[in-house]
Amino acid sequence: MSNKHLMTGNEAAAEAAIQAGCRYYYGYPITPQNELMNHMAMRMPQVGGTFIQAESEIAAIYMAYGSAAAGARVMTSSSSPGISLKQEGISYLAGSELPCVIVNVQRGGPGLGDISPSQADYFQAVKGGGHGDYHTLVLAPSSVQELADLVYDAFDLADRYRNPVMVLGDAQLGQMVEPVEFSRPPRTYFPKKKWAITGAEGRPRNIIKSFYPVKGELEEFNLYLQRKYQKIEEKEVRYEEINTYYSEIALVAYGTCARICKEVIRKASPLGYRIGLLRPISLWPFPKEALRNLSERVKAFLVIEMSAGQMVEDVRLSVLGRCPVHFYGRTGGGVPSSKAVLEKVLEIIPTVSAGPLEMAEMGLPPKVD
Amino acid sequence: MTEKVILVGYGGQGMMLFGRLLAQAAMLDGKQVTFFPSYGTEVRGGTACYHLIVSTEEIYSPVVEEADTLIAMNQPAYLKSRDYLRPNSLLLLNSSMVRREDNYNGIEVYEIPATEIANELGNVVASNMVMMGAYNYIKKLISIPLFLNCLKQTLRGKKAALYEINKLALERGEEYLKNAYLLKAPTI
16 A cells, blocks of 8 residues: 545645644635635644634634744635635735745635636735735645645745745645645754744743834835845745747646646647746746746747736746747636647747647657656 | 546436545556546535546646546436547446437447446445446456455445445446447457
Protein backbone atom coordinates (compact mmCIF):
# COMPACT_ATOMS: atom_id res chain seq x y z
CA MET A 1 0.00 0.00 0.00
CA SER A 2 1.22 3.45 -0.84
CA ASN A 3 0.89 6.59 1.23
CA LYS A 4 -1.45 8.01 -1.32
CA HIS A 5 -4.88 9.14 -0.27
CA LEU A 6 -7.75 9.74 -2.63
CA MET A 7 -9.16 13.10 -1.63
CA THR A 8 -10.97 16.14 -2.90
CA GLY A 9 -8.86 19.27 -3.25
CA ASN A 10 -10.81 20.79 -0.39
CA GLU A 11 -10.03 17.91 1.96
CA ALA A 12 -6.39 17.89 0.91
CA ALA A 13 -6.07 21.61 1.67
CA ALA A 14 -7.51 21.06 5.14
CA GLU A 15 -5.35 18.03 5.88
CA ALA A 16 -2.21 19.82 4.67
CA ALA A 17 -3.01 22.71 7.01
CA ILE A 18 -3.36 20.33 9.96
CA GLN A 19 -0.04 18.72 9.08
CA ALA A 20 1.59 22.13 8.74
CA GLY A 21 0.71 22.78 12.39
CA CYS A 22 -2.48 24.78 11.91
CA ARG A 23 -4.59 24.27 15.02
CA TYR A 24 -7.16 27.01 14.57
CA TYR A 25 -9.72 27.13 11.83
CA TYR A 26 -12.67 29.47 11.53
CA GLY A 27 -15.08 29.47 8.65
CA TYR A 28 -18.59 29.85 7.38
CA PRO A 29 -20.11 27.32 4.96
CA ILE A 30 -20.31 28.02 1.25
CA THR A 31 -20.28 25.75 -1.79
CA PRO A 32 -17.88 24.72 -3.34
CA GLN A 33 -15.49 24.70 -0.36
CA ASN A 34 -17.63 22.88 2.22
CA GLU A 35 -15.51 19.71 2.22
CA LEU A 36 -12.67 21.81 3.61
CA MET A 37 -14.71 22.93 6.60
CA ASN A 38 -16.09 19.45 7.00
CA HIS A 39 -12.62 17.95 7.18
CA MET A 40 -11.52 20.60 9.67
CA ALA A 41 -14.56 19.92 11.85
CA MET A 42 -13.61 16.25 11.91
CA ARG A 43 -9.84 16.64 12.35
CA MET A 44 -9.44 19.60 14.71
CA PRO A 45 -10.86 17.80 17.76
CA GLN A 46 -8.60 14.81 16.97
CA VAL A 47 -5.45 16.95 17.10
CA GLY A 48 -6.52 19.14 20.00
CA GLY A 49 -7.22 22.14 17.79
CA THR A 50 -10.08 24.56 17.58
CA PHE A 51 -12.77 24.53 14.92
CA ILE A 52 -15.44 27.18 14.95
CA GLN A 53 -18.25 27.60 12.48
CA ALA A 54 -18.56 31.34 12.87
CA GLU A 55 -21.78 33.33 12.52
CA SER A 56 -20.47 34.95 9.35
CA GLU A 57 -17.42 35.21 7.10
CA ILE A 58 -16.53 38.53 8.71
CA ALA A 59 -16.59 36.97 12.17
CA ALA A 60 -14.43 34.10 10.91
CA ILE A 61 -11.70 36.35 9.51
CA TYR A 62 -11.52 38.35 12.76
CA MET A 63 -11.35 35.17 14.81
CA ALA A 64 -8.41 34.26 12.58
CA TYR A 65 -6.98 37.72 13.26
CA GLY A 66 -7.18 37.04 16.99
CA SER A 67 -5.47 33.66 16.81
CA ALA A 68 -2.79 35.06 14.51
CA ALA A 69 -2.14 37.91 16.94
CA ALA A 70 -1.65 35.31 19.67
CA GLY A 71 1.02 33.63 17.54
CA ALA A 72 -0.90 30.58 16.31
CA ARG A 73 -0.99 29.03 12.88
CA VAL A 74 -4.48 29.78 11.66
CA MET A 75 -6.53 29.33 8.53
CA THR A 76 -9.85 30.42 7.15
CA SER A 77 -11.45 29.55 3.84
CA SER A 78 -14.40 30.46 1.70
CA SER A 79 -15.52 30.86 -1.87
CA SER A 80 -15.81 34.07 -3.88
CA PRO A 81 -18.80 35.87 -2.25
CA GLY A 82 -17.51 34.89 1.19
CA ILE A 83 -13.99 36.08 0.35
CA SER A 84 -15.46 39.46 -0.60
CA LEU A 85 -16.89 39.69 2.90
CA LYS A 86 -13.48 38.90 4.38
CA GLN A 87 -11.69 41.70 2.54
CA GLU A 88 -11.83 44.20 5.37
CA GLY A 89 -10.27 41.66 7.70
CA ILE A 90 -7.59 40.76 5.16
CA SER A 91 -6.62 44.43 4.89
CA TYR A 92 -6.43 44.56 8.71
CA LEU A 93 -4.27 41.42 8.77
CA ALA A 94 -1.90 43.00 6.25
CA GLY A 95 -1.93 46.30 8.15
CA SER A 96 -1.20 44.52 11.44
CA GLU A 97 1.39 42.25 9.79
CA LEU A 98 -0.32 39.07 10.90
CA PRO A 99 0.38 35.68 9.29
CA CYS A 100 -2.77 33.91 8.21
CA VAL A 101 -3.67 31.50 5.40
CA ILE A 102 -6.83 32.16 3.43
CA VAL A 103 -8.12 29.63 0.91
CA ASN A 104 -10.40 30.89 -1.85
CA VAL A 105 -12.14 28.14 -3.83
CA GLN A 106 -13.40 30.46 -6.55
CA ARG A 107 -16.87 30.21 -8.04
CA GLY A 108 -18.67 32.24 -10.68
CA GLY A 109 -19.53 35.87 -10.01
CA PRO A 110 -20.30 38.73 -9.68
CA GLY A 111 -22.72 38.75 -6.78
CA LEU A 112 -23.93 35.39 -5.57
CA GLY A 113 -23.06 34.07 -9.05
CA ASP A 114 -23.10 30.30 -9.32
CA ILE A 115 -21.17 27.38 -7.86
CA SER A 116 -19.15 26.48 -10.96
CA PRO A 117 -15.39 26.95 -11.39
CA SER A 118 -14.11 30.46 -12.05
CA GLN A 119 -10.93 32.54 -11.93
CA ALA A 120 -12.67 35.88 -11.80
CA ASP A 121 -11.29 36.81 -8.36
CA TYR A 122 -7.79 37.33 -9.75
CA PHE A 123 -7.91 41.12 -9.46
CA GLN A 124 -9.30 40.93 -5.95
CA ALA A 125 -6.63 38.48 -4.86
CA VAL A 126 -3.52 40.07 -6.38
CA LYS A 127 -4.34 43.76 -6.45
CA GLY A 128 -5.27 44.13 -2.82
CA GLY A 129 -8.98 43.44 -2.60
CA GLY A 130 -9.41 45.44 0.57
CA HIS A 131 -8.41 49.05 1.17
CA GLY A 132 -4.91 50.45 1.50
CA ASP A 133 -1.53 49.84 -0.09
CA TYR A 134 -1.06 46.18 0.69
CA HIS A 135 -0.45 42.83 -0.93
CA THR A 136 -1.23 39.28 0.03
CA LEU A 137 0.97 36.55 -1.37
CA VAL A 138 -1.18 34.54 -3.76
CA LEU A 139 -0.41 30.92 -4.66
CA ALA A 140 -2.31 29.13 -7.42
CA PRO A 141 -2.18 25.31 -7.46
CA SER A 142 -3.26 23.23 -10.45
CA SER A 143 -3.67 19.78 -8.94
CA VAL A 144 -4.85 18.31 -5.65
CA GLN A 145 -1.26 17.36 -4.75
CA GLU A 146 -0.02 20.86 -5.49
CA LEU A 147 -2.89 22.35 -3.53
CA ALA A 148 -1.73 20.40 -0.48
CA ASP A 149 1.92 21.33 -1.07
CA LEU A 150 1.13 25.01 -1.47
CA VAL A 151 -0.93 25.08 1.71
CA TYR A 152 2.19 23.90 3.59
CA ASP A 153 4.24 26.59 1.89
CA ALA A 154 1.56 29.21 2.53
CA PHE A 155 1.96 28.77 6.28
CA ASP A 156 5.74 29.07 6.02
CA LEU A 157 5.52 32.17 3.84
CA ALA A 158 2.92 33.75 6.12
CA ASP A 159 5.19 33.29 9.14
CA ARG A 160 8.34 34.30 7.30
CA TYR A 161 6.92 37.61 6.09
CA ARG A 162 4.25 38.20 8.75
CA ASN A 163 1.74 38.58 5.97
CA PRO A 164 -1.55 36.99 4.96
CA VAL A 165 -1.17 34.41 2.19
CA MET A 166 -4.00 33.41 -0.12
CA VAL A 167 -4.25 30.03 -1.80
CA LEU A 168 -6.33 30.66 -4.89
CA GLY A 169 -8.11 27.56 -6.15
CA ASP A 170 -11.35 27.11 -8.01
CA ALA A 171 -14.41 24.89 -7.80
CA GLN A 172 -12.85 22.36 -10.16
CA LEU A 173 -9.78 21.96 -7.94
CA GLY A 174 -11.79 21.95 -4.75
CA GLN A 175 -14.22 19.26 -5.86
CA MET A 176 -11.83 17.13 -7.86
CA VAL A 177 -10.67 13.85 -6.34
CA GLU A 178 -7.02 12.96 -6.97
CA PRO A 179 -4.32 11.00 -5.17
CA VAL A 180 -2.36 13.07 -2.68
CA GLU A 181 0.64 12.29 -0.53
CA PHE A 182 1.41 14.03 2.75
CA SER A 183 5.03 13.13 3.12
CA ARG A 184 6.60 16.47 3.87
CA PRO A 185 7.79 17.27 7.36
CA PRO A 186 4.93 18.65 9.42
CA ARG A 187 6.75 21.91 10.09
CA THR A 188 9.39 23.36 7.84
CA TYR A 189 9.60 26.83 9.30
CA PHE A 190 7.89 27.72 12.51
CA PRO A 191 9.70 30.67 14.06
CA LYS A 192 9.38 32.00 17.58
CA LYS A 193 6.91 34.84 17.38
CA LYS A 194 8.33 37.42 19.75
CA TRP A 195 5.82 39.98 18.55
CA ALA A 196 2.78 37.87 19.50
CA ILE A 197 0.37 38.81 22.27
CA THR A 198 0.90 36.05 24.79
CA GLY A 199 0.71 37.88 28.13
CA ALA A 200 3.39 40.50 28.90
CA GLU A 201 4.56 39.18 32.24
CA GLY A 202 8.30 39.69 32.51
CA ARG A 203 8.66 41.43 29.16
CA PRO A 204 7.64 44.71 27.52
CA ARG A 205 4.14 44.59 26.11
CA ASN A 206 3.51 43.80 22.46
CA ILE A 207 1.01 45.78 20.46
CA ILE A 208 -0.77 44.50 17.36
CA LYS A 209 -2.45 47.32 15.46
CA SER A 210 -3.07 48.78 12.06
CA PHE A 211 -3.99 52.26 13.31
CA TYR A 212 -1.38 55.01 12.97
CA PRO A 213 -3.12 58.31 13.71
CA VAL A 214 -0.01 60.43 14.26
CA LYS A 215 0.91 62.35 11.13
CA GLY A 216 3.85 60.77 9.32
CA GLU A 217 3.80 57.47 11.22
CA LEU A 218 1.56 55.74 8.73
CA GLU A 219 3.62 56.82 5.76
CA GLU A 220 6.72 55.47 7.45
CA PHE A 221 4.93 52.19 8.11
CA ASN A 222 3.74 52.06 4.49
CA LEU A 223 7.27 52.59 3.22
CA TYR A 224 8.41 49.74 5.44
CA LEU A 225 5.62 47.54 4.04
CA GLN A 226 6.66 48.40 0.50
CA ARG A 227 10.24 47.38 1.28
CA LYS A 228 8.89 44.08 2.59
CA TYR A 229 6.79 43.58 -0.55
CA GLN A 230 9.80 44.34 -2.71
CA LYS A 231 11.77 41.66 -0.90
CA ILE A 232 8.91 39.22 -1.51
CA GLU A 233 8.84 40.15 -5.18
CA GLU A 234 12.56 39.42 -5.40
CA LYS A 235 12.48 36.13 -3.55
CA GLU A 236 9.15 34.39 -3.81
CA VAL A 237 8.27 34.28 -7.50
CA ARG A 238 7.23 30.80 -8.61
CA TYR A 239 6.32 29.54 -12.03
CA GLU A 240 6.59 26.54 -14.29
CA GLU A 241 7.70 26.69 -17.91
CA ILE A 242 6.88 23.87 -20.28
CA ASN A 243 8.07 23.44 -23.83
CA THR A 244 8.80 27.13 -24.17
CA TYR A 245 12.32 26.93 -25.51
CA TYR A 246 11.45 26.27 -29.16
CA SER A 247 7.98 27.75 -29.13
CA GLU A 248 6.55 30.48 -31.29
CA ILE A 249 3.46 30.82 -29.15
CA ALA A 250 3.44 30.70 -25.38
CA LEU A 251 0.24 30.02 -23.51
CA VAL A 252 -0.04 31.66 -20.10
CA ALA A 253 -2.46 30.14 -17.63
CA TYR A 254 -2.70 29.16 -13.97
CA GLY A 255 -4.68 26.64 -11.95
CA THR A 256 -7.23 24.51 -13.79
CA CYS A 257 -6.69 26.45 -17.04
CA ALA A 258 -2.99 25.55 -16.99
CA ARG A 259 -3.88 21.87 -17.02
CA ILE A 260 -6.21 22.39 -19.95
CA CYS A 261 -3.35 24.21 -21.71
CA LYS A 262 -1.05 21.23 -21.16
CA GLU A 263 -3.68 19.11 -22.89
CA VAL A 264 -3.63 21.61 -25.77
CA ILE A 265 0.15 21.26 -26.07
CA ARG A 266 -0.23 17.49 -26.12
CA LYS A 267 -2.81 17.74 -28.91
CA ALA A 268 -0.86 20.30 -30.94
CA SER A 269 2.46 18.50 -30.77
CA PRO A 270 1.65 15.79 -33.35
CA LEU A 271 0.36 18.52 -35.68
CA GLY A 272 3.82 20.06 -35.66
CA TYR A 273 2.96 23.23 -33.78
CA ARG A 274 5.43 24.55 -31.28
CA ILE A 275 3.44 25.76 -28.32
CA GLY A 276 4.79 26.43 -24.86
CA LEU A 277 3.21 27.18 -21.52
CA LEU A 278 4.19 29.52 -18.75
CA ARG A 279 2.24 28.68 -15.62
CA PRO A 280 2.46 31.26 -12.85
CA ILE A 281 2.34 29.47 -9.51
CA SER A 282 2.68 32.65 -7.46
CA LEU A 283 0.21 35.18 -8.84
CA TRP A 284 1.58 37.80 -6.50
CA PRO A 285 4.48 38.16 -6.77
CA PHE A 286 3.87 37.75 -10.49
CA PRO A 287 6.56 36.14 -12.71
CA LYS A 288 7.17 39.38 -14.62
CA GLU A 289 10.83 38.67 -15.26
CA ALA A 290 10.14 35.22 -16.72
CA LEU A 291 7.52 36.66 -19.06
CA ARG A 292 9.84 39.47 -20.07
CA ASN A 293 12.55 36.96 -20.94
CA LEU A 294 10.10 34.75 -22.76
CA SER A 295 8.82 37.70 -24.80
CA GLU A 296 12.23 37.89 -26.43
CA ARG A 297 11.96 34.31 -27.65
CA VAL A 298 8.32 33.80 -28.61
CA LYS A 299 6.30 35.63 -31.24
CA ALA A 300 2.99 35.81 -29.41
CA PHE A 301 1.33 35.07 -26.09
CA LEU A 302 -2.10 33.59 -25.53
CA VAL A 303 -3.55 33.98 -22.05
CA ILE A 304 -6.24 31.51 -21.02
CA GLU A 305 -8.45 32.27 -18.03
CA MET A 306 -11.83 31.47 -16.56
CA SER A 307 -12.58 35.19 -16.48
CA ALA A 308 -13.24 38.02 -18.89
CA GLY A 309 -9.53 38.83 -18.87
CA GLN A 310 -7.77 39.70 -15.62
CA MET A 311 -4.32 38.10 -15.49
CA VAL A 312 -3.92 39.11 -19.14
CA GLU A 313 -3.40 42.68 -17.90
CA ASP A 314 -0.41 41.62 -15.80
CA VAL A 315 0.95 39.66 -18.74
CA ARG A 316 0.69 42.78 -20.93
CA LEU A 317 2.41 44.86 -18.25
CA SER A 318 5.23 42.33 -18.12
CA VAL A 319 5.62 41.98 -21.87
CA LEU A 320 5.36 45.75 -22.46
CA GLY A 321 4.36 45.47 -26.08
CA ARG A 322 7.33 43.37 -27.19
CA CYS A 323 4.92 40.93 -28.81
CA PRO A 324 1.15 40.62 -29.13
CA VAL A 325 -0.78 39.23 -26.17
CA HIS A 326 -3.98 37.41 -27.14
CA PHE A 327 -6.70 36.29 -24.80
CA TYR A 328 -9.29 33.55 -24.57
CA GLY A 329 -11.56 33.26 -21.57
CA ARG A 330 -14.79 31.74 -20.36
CA THR A 331 -16.88 33.39 -17.67
CA GLY A 332 -19.68 32.64 -15.26
CA GLY A 333 -18.62 29.10 -14.46
CA GLY A 334 -17.65 28.08 -17.99
CA VAL A 335 -14.49 25.99 -18.31
CA PRO A 336 -12.47 26.38 -21.55
CA SER A 337 -12.25 23.18 -23.57
CA SER A 338 -8.89 22.13 -24.96
CA LYS A 339 -10.57 22.07 -28.36
CA ALA A 340 -11.57 25.73 -28.13
CA VAL A 341 -8.11 26.77 -26.95
CA LEU A 342 -6.49 24.84 -29.78
CA GLU A 343 -8.79 26.57 -32.27
CA LYS A 344 -7.72 29.91 -30.85
CA VAL A 345 -4.08 28.87 -31.21
CA LEU A 346 -4.65 27.88 -34.83
CA GLU A 347 -6.22 31.29 -35.39
CA ILE A 348 -3.11 33.04 -34.10
CA ILE A 349 -0.53 30.87 -35.81
CA PRO A 350 -0.86 32.46 -39.30
CA THR A 351 -0.08 35.82 -37.72
CA VAL A 352 3.27 34.60 -36.41
CA SER A 353 4.44 32.11 -39.01
CA ALA A 354 3.68 30.76 -42.46
CA GLY A 355 2.32 27.48 -41.15
CA PRO A 356 3.17 24.44 -39.12
CA LEU A 357 6.85 23.68 -39.16
CA GLU A 358 7.91 20.09 -39.02
CA MET A 359 9.76 19.53 -35.77
CA ALA A 360 12.07 17.34 -37.81
CA GLU A 361 13.17 20.39 -39.77
CA MET A 362 14.64 21.74 -36.60
CA GLY A 363 16.13 18.38 -35.78
CA LEU A 364 13.91 18.15 -32.73
CA PRO A 365 11.45 15.50 -31.72
CA PRO A 366 7.97 16.75 -30.74
CA LYS A 367 7.99 16.99 -27.02
CA VAL A 368 5.45 17.87 -24.40
CA ASP A 369 7.44 18.11 -21.23
CA MET B 1 -3.35 4.15 -21.90
CA THR B 2 -5.96 6.71 -20.98
CA GLU B 3 -9.58 5.88 -20.19
CA LYS B 4 -12.13 8.64 -19.76
CA VAL B 5 -15.37 7.45 -18.22
CA ILE B 6 -18.59 9.29 -17.55
CA LEU B 7 -20.96 7.75 -15.03
CA VAL B 8 -24.50 9.07 -14.88
CA GLY B 9 -27.62 8.09 -13.02
CA TYR B 10 -30.14 9.18 -10.42
CA GLY B 11 -28.69 10.40 -7.17
CA GLY B 12 -28.87 7.22 -5.07
CA GLN B 13 -28.04 4.76 -7.84
CA GLY B 14 -24.51 4.48 -6.54
CA MET B 15 -22.59 6.11 -9.36
CA MET B 16 -20.51 8.10 -6.84
CA LEU B 17 -19.42 4.93 -5.05
CA PHE B 18 -18.82 3.20 -8.38
CA GLY B 19 -16.54 6.00 -9.58
CA ARG B 20 -14.77 6.39 -6.29
CA LEU B 21 -14.04 2.66 -6.02
CA LEU B 22 -12.77 2.58 -9.60
CA ALA B 23 -10.54 5.55 -8.86
CA GLN B 24 -9.28 3.99 -5.63
CA ALA B 25 -8.49 0.68 -7.28
CA ALA B 26 -6.78 2.34 -10.25
CA MET B 27 -4.71 4.47 -7.88
CA LEU B 28 -3.60 1.41 -5.91
CA ASP B 29 -2.75 -0.18 -9.25
CA GLY B 30 -0.23 2.63 -9.76
CA LYS B 31 -2.24 4.58 -12.30
CA GLN B 32 -2.94 8.30 -12.40
CA VAL B 33 -6.54 9.17 -11.60
CA THR B 34 -8.76 12.23 -11.57
CA PHE B 35 -12.33 11.90 -10.42
CA PHE B 36 -14.70 14.81 -10.70
CA PRO B 37 -18.09 14.41 -9.07
CA SER B 38 -20.92 16.79 -9.79
CA TYR B 39 -21.77 18.76 -6.70
CA GLY B 40 -24.09 21.32 -5.27
CA THR B 41 -27.58 21.31 -6.63
CA GLU B 42 -27.88 17.56 -7.11
CA VAL B 43 -30.44 15.84 -4.88
CA ARG B 44 -31.60 12.26 -4.40
CA GLY B 45 -33.70 11.48 -7.44
CA GLY B 46 -32.04 14.15 -9.58
CA THR B 47 -29.40 13.34 -12.18
CA ALA B 48 -25.86 12.94 -10.98
CA CYS B 49 -22.81 12.92 -13.24
CA TYR B 50 -19.27 11.80 -12.49
CA HIS B 51 -16.16 12.17 -14.62
CA LEU B 52 -13.30 9.75 -14.16
CA ILE B 53 -9.97 9.73 -15.94
CA VAL B 54 -7.57 6.81 -15.48
CA SER B 55 -4.22 6.95 -17.21
CA THR B 56 -0.73 5.53 -17.22
CA GLU B 57 0.50 9.02 -18.12
CA GLU B 58 0.18 12.32 -16.30
CA ILE B 59 -3.40 13.57 -16.53
CA TYR B 60 -3.43 17.09 -17.87
CA SER B 61 -6.94 18.42 -18.33
CA PRO B 62 -9.22 17.12 -15.57
CA VAL B 63 -12.21 17.88 -17.79
CA VAL B 64 -13.68 15.07 -19.88
CA GLU B 65 -14.61 16.53 -23.26
CA GLU B 66 -15.08 13.24 -25.10
CA ALA B 67 -15.80 10.04 -23.24
CA ASP B 68 -14.21 6.70 -24.03
CA THR B 69 -17.02 5.14 -22.03
CA LEU B 70 -20.44 6.35 -20.95
CA ILE B 71 -22.30 4.35 -18.34
CA ALA B 72 -25.90 5.51 -18.05
CA MET B 73 -28.30 4.26 -15.39
CA ASN B 74 -31.45 6.20 -16.30
CA GLN B 75 -33.13 7.88 -19.25
CA PRO B 76 -32.82 11.60 -18.41
CA ALA B 77 -29.17 11.28 -17.44
CA TYR B 78 -28.49 9.27 -20.59
CA LEU B 79 -30.10 11.88 -22.83
CA LYS B 80 -28.20 14.64 -21.06
CA SER B 81 -24.79 13.04 -21.51
CA ARG B 82 -25.05 11.55 -25.01
CA ASP B 83 -23.08 14.47 -26.43
CA TYR B 84 -19.94 13.19 -24.74
CA LEU B 85 -19.91 10.18 -27.06
CA ARG B 86 -17.68 10.09 -30.10
CA PRO B 87 -17.17 7.36 -32.72
CA ASN B 88 -15.75 4.20 -31.11
CA SER B 89 -16.95 5.15 -27.64
CA LEU B 90 -18.29 2.41 -25.42
CA LEU B 91 -21.85 2.87 -24.20
CA LEU B 92 -23.26 0.81 -21.36
CA LEU B 93 -26.94 1.23 -20.68
CA ASN B 94 -28.98 0.04 -17.74
CA SER B 95 -31.70 -1.35 -20.00
CA SER B 96 -34.09 -1.73 -17.05
CA MET B 97 -34.43 2.05 -17.06
CA VAL B 98 -32.98 3.27 -20.34
CA ARG B 99 -34.43 2.96 -23.81
CA ARG B 100 -31.81 3.26 -26.48
CA GLU B 101 -32.68 6.30 -28.54
CA ASP B 102 -31.21 5.95 -31.99
CA ASN B 103 -28.69 4.07 -34.01
CA TYR B 104 -25.15 5.00 -33.18
CA ASN B 105 -22.62 4.63 -35.90
CA GLY B 106 -19.43 3.24 -34.59
CA ILE B 107 -20.47 3.26 -30.98
CA GLU B 108 -20.23 -0.01 -29.18
CA VAL B 109 -23.43 -0.43 -27.15
CA TYR B 110 -24.18 -2.97 -24.44
CA GLU B 111 -27.55 -3.10 -22.73
CA ILE B 112 -27.59 -4.67 -19.31
CA PRO B 113 -30.77 -4.89 -17.21
CA ALA B 114 -28.80 -3.94 -14.11
CA THR B 115 -31.73 -2.88 -11.95
CA GLU B 116 -33.57 -6.15 -12.62
CA ILE B 117 -30.49 -8.25 -11.96
CA ALA B 118 -29.82 -6.42 -8.70
CA ASN B 119 -33.46 -6.78 -7.75
CA GLU B 120 -33.32 -10.53 -8.30
CA LEU B 121 -30.36 -10.65 -5.94
CA GLY B 122 -32.45 -8.87 -3.35
CA ASN B 123 -30.90 -5.41 -3.34
CA VAL B 124 -31.77 -2.94 -6.04
CA VAL B 125 -28.97 -0.61 -4.92
CA ALA B 126 -26.37 -3.08 -6.15
CA SER B 127 -27.21 -2.23 -9.78
CA ASN B 128 -24.04 -0.13 -9.92
CA MET B 129 -21.94 -3.23 -9.25
CA VAL B 130 -23.75 -5.12 -12.02
CA MET B 131 -22.65 -2.38 -14.41
CA MET B 132 -19.13 -2.48 -12.97
CA GLY B 133 -18.92 -6.21 -13.61
CA ALA B 134 -20.00 -5.78 -17.22
CA TYR B 135 -17.82 -2.72 -17.78
CA ASN B 136 -14.65 -4.16 -16.40
CA TYR B 137 -15.16 -7.38 -18.33
CA ILE B 138 -15.03 -5.36 -21.54
CA LYS B 139 -12.33 -2.86 -20.64
CA LYS B 140 -10.22 -4.92 -18.21
CA LEU B 141 -9.28 -1.67 -16.52
CA ILE B 142 -8.43 -3.09 -13.12
CA SER B 143 -8.16 -6.44 -11.40
CA ILE B 144 -11.36 -7.61 -9.75
CA PRO B 145 -9.69 -8.78 -6.51
CA LEU B 146 -8.20 -5.30 -6.08
CA PHE B 147 -11.60 -3.74 -6.72
CA LEU B 148 -13.26 -6.09 -4.23
CA ASN B 149 -10.62 -5.21 -1.70
CA CYS B 150 -11.49 -1.51 -2.10
CA LEU B 151 -15.17 -2.40 -1.79
CA LYS B 152 -14.47 -4.25 1.45
CA GLN B 153 -12.57 -1.26 2.82
CA THR B 154 -15.52 0.99 2.03
CA LEU B 155 -18.26 -1.28 3.36
CA ARG B 156 -17.33 -1.35 6.98
CA GLY B 157 -19.31 -1.49 10.20
CA LYS B 158 -23.04 -1.80 9.61
CA LYS B 159 -22.50 -1.92 5.87
CA ALA B 160 -20.18 -4.92 6.01
CA ALA B 161 -23.14 -7.24 5.44
CA LEU B 162 -23.65 -5.69 2.01
CA TYR B 163 -20.29 -6.88 0.75
CA GLU B 164 -21.43 -10.32 -0.38
CA ILE B 165 -24.40 -9.08 -2.36
CA ASN B 166 -22.26 -6.44 -4.06
CA LYS B 167 -19.68 -9.06 -4.96
CA LEU B 168 -22.43 -11.27 -6.34
CA ALA B 169 -23.86 -8.37 -8.35
CA LEU B 170 -20.43 -7.77 -9.86
CA GLU B 171 -20.19 -11.40 -10.93
CA ARG B 172 -23.72 -11.40 -12.32
CA GLY B 173 -22.98 -8.34 -14.42
CA GLU B 174 -19.97 -10.00 -15.93
CA GLU B 175 -21.91 -13.22 -16.50
CA TYR B 176 -24.83 -11.43 -18.15
CA LEU B 177 -22.53 -9.66 -20.56
CA LYS B 178 -20.78 -12.89 -21.49
CA ASN B 179 -24.05 -14.73 -22.08
CA ALA B 180 -25.93 -11.99 -23.86
CA TYR B 181 -23.19 -10.71 -26.12
CA LEU B 182 -19.90 -12.45 -26.22
CA LEU B 183 -20.99 -16.09 -26.36
CA LYS B 184 -23.43 -15.30 -29.15
CA ALA B 185 -20.82 -13.52 -31.19
CA PRO B 186 -20.01 -15.42 -34.38
CA THR B 187 -16.65 -17.08 -34.27
CA ILE B 188 -14.47 -16.75 -37.28
